[in-house]
Amino acid sequence: xxxxxxxxxxxxxxxxxxxxxxxxxxxxxxxxxxxxxxxxxxxxxxxxxxxxxxxxxxxxxxxxxxxxxxxxxxxxxxxxxxxxxxxxxxxxxxxxxxxxxxxxxxxxxxxxxxxxxxxxxxxxxxxxxxxxxxxxxxxxxxxxxxxxxxxxxxxxxxxxxxxxxx
Numbered sequence: 001x002x003x004x005x006x007x008x009x010x011x012x013x014x015x016x017x018x019x020x021x022x023x024x025x026x027x028x029x030x031x032x033x034x035x036x037x038x039x040x041x042x043x044x045x046x047x048x049x050x051x052x053x054x055x056x057x058x059x060x061x062x063x064x065x066x067x068x069x070x071x072x073x074x075x076x077x078x079x080x081x082x083x084x085x086x087x088x089x090x091x092x093x094x095x096x097x098x099x100x101x102x103x104x105x106x107x108x109x110x111x112x113x114x115x116x117x118x119x120x121x122x123x124x125x126x127x128x129x130x131x132x133x134x135x136x137x138x139x140x141x142x143x144x145x146x147x148x149x150x151x152x153x154x155x156x157x158x159x160x161x162x163x164x165x166x
Contacts, residue, residue, distance in 0.1 A: 050086045085156070091150055
């Protein structure tokens with residue numbers, strides 16, 4: 001029963017810390033011109049374009065010209081004229097490293113809590129193997145959670161015409 005409580009505690013703590021989203025505090029202000037956007041995206045980036053008709057187009061950026069965006073969508077090139085673009089978001093994967101580190105830290109902390117309650121030292125202490133096991137399990141859980149995270153960063157947002165903002 002104690003092992004199950006330890007696992008539930010670990011997962012709850014990891015999900016809570018990871019859910020804070022502290023990394024989004026460092027996001028850039030979206031570009032409002034094509035020239036600004038060129039410095040933020042590269043050919044091959046996975047993007048989501050929202051059109052003036054509120055249609056979303058998911059694809060890979062092939063070309064960025066002064067008149068349109070060219071995307072590869074389902075193995076077909078598709079041009080989207082700039083006048084039809086409201087927003088461009090870049091889709092990125094989360095780094096696995098921070099999940100591994102956070103998970104390993106929680107695994108180690110939970111092991112020490114469990115160990116301090118003397119649960120692992122009844123009839124022979126297995127400190128090293130227990131520590132390595134829980135740190136490894138924590139790191140694997142952290143990597144697994146991070147592998148599931150995909151972010152969308154708004155890299156372009158059409159400027160509202162003056163006098164039309166609500």
